[in-house]
Amino acid sequence: MQAKLSPICAHWHEHVNHVHAPAAMRHWLADRGSLTAKLIAHSKQFQVQRVYQQADFSWADEFAAIGLPRIAKVHAREVLLRCDGMPAVYAHTILPLNSNASQWPLFRTLGNKSLGSTLFGDPQVKRGQLQFARLQPNHPAMQRARLLLQREGLAIKVCQPLFARRSLFHRRGGVMLVTELFLPTVAQLTRTLVSNTN
DSSP states (O other): OOOOOOOOOOOOBSSGGGGTOOHHHHHHHSOOSOHHHHHHHTOSOEEEEEEEEEEEEOOTTTGGGGTOSSSOEEEEEEEEEEETTEEEEEEEEEEETTOOTTTSTTGGGOTTSOHHHHHHTOTTOEEOOOEEEEEOTTSHHHHHHHHHHHHTTOOOOOSSOEEEEEEEEEETTEEEEEEEEEOTHHHHHHHHHHHHHO
16 A cells, blocks of 8 residues: 555646646647557657556545545556656556456556556547646655655656646446656657657
């Protein structure tokens, strides 16, 4: 189980313009395609690093999104998505404890495999509307990302607000919430893409 995290809630918006992201960041935030596929296209080597996957408490701004009345235990998965060895995205996924294998057959055995590839490759999965936020340093996603990067001794600053998005996925009556926090490294990927296409 994680260390105690902040009860801070983010202000999630249904339109990307509400978070006042730079054009290069909107390019990442508003894309409804597979983030995994996009990261692969922007790097020479892509890797999913599973940090943990276990029962844990939902965050204060998560439980209502998946239909829970209060903060409660959920199935949780936390990963870093790496491009050319550097963490580019911190992702946090939850689903209710009563979810079953018929709804999400591969979730418990993903390991270091990409969840996105599984979701976008399954015609039974339906994605809900994207929501966007600019997360403050005391948000749980920011706290977790900062801790993980500090453990690796990486000089990636997570002390300023960062942009994030989230969306619900539905399959056979099941619901899953995926939150993606874009780390500063993503800006370098964007610049690499621009330079390679000029």
